[in-house]
Amino acid sequence: MKKLGRHLIAEYADCSEEHLNDAKFLEACMLEAVRKSGATIVRSVFHQYAPQGVSGVVVIAESHMSIHTWPEYKYAAVDFFTCGQSVDPMKAYAYVKEQLQSHSGSVRELDRGIPSTTSEVLDHKPAAGLPRTNTAAM
């Protein structure tokens, strides 16, 4: 593969049911997770469902991080997709695990990029694509 990024697929189980139903808490948590990873926030969108559950996505200059919660199962499905060498999505994963008070779960890591018979790391060049002003949490 001509690798451009890393995609962490996280299942957080046995979480705080209260936190999983609090869109404001989850947005603050995911934005801070982005910062912990060293990534750059572009936009975030969070949506509270009735009677329960939240979906949220933070678009970052290096791809995205997303969360979907099922408070009734004390479960959150989260992914951290980052490109470039300067970002560490595992720091975001660890921070979210702590914040959700998750006591079990799993994480898988996938390489993302162009399928190829040769191995290579491609340049992401994120700096060129940054917005002039940070439009986080608009």
Added chain:
Amino acid sequence: MKKLGRHLIAEYADCSEEHLNDAKFLEACMLEAVRKSGATIVRSVFHQYAPQGVSGVVVIAESHMSIHTWPEYKYAAVDFFTCGQSVDPMKAYAYVKEQLQSHSGSVRELDRGIPSTTSEVLDHKPAAGLPRTNTAAM
């Protein structure tokens, strides 16, 4: 696993460079892909980078679909995360492949849900969480 959803991880290579740098085209493409899959649009956010590249996410009642493009490599990283039995993310995958005029690539499918030693399919109950009005493409 106590399964709640399916997550398709798609690498589209050899795409139309022009389409990969057109945020309006890509947003229309992803919204139509959501409809083809049978999912319900909640919100969409698309961002055009300078000098090139687009990131976009559609939050759906059944989770999300996202796209990140590198026109300089004719490559797009896309994921389709859907929950519930009534949605078929492969229809979205096929539609996007056609629209991007992708001539090569790959797709992986992951089960999403609560890690467990037993196999079970959990109810997603999307209907309970739908917004009163559709707020697509706000």
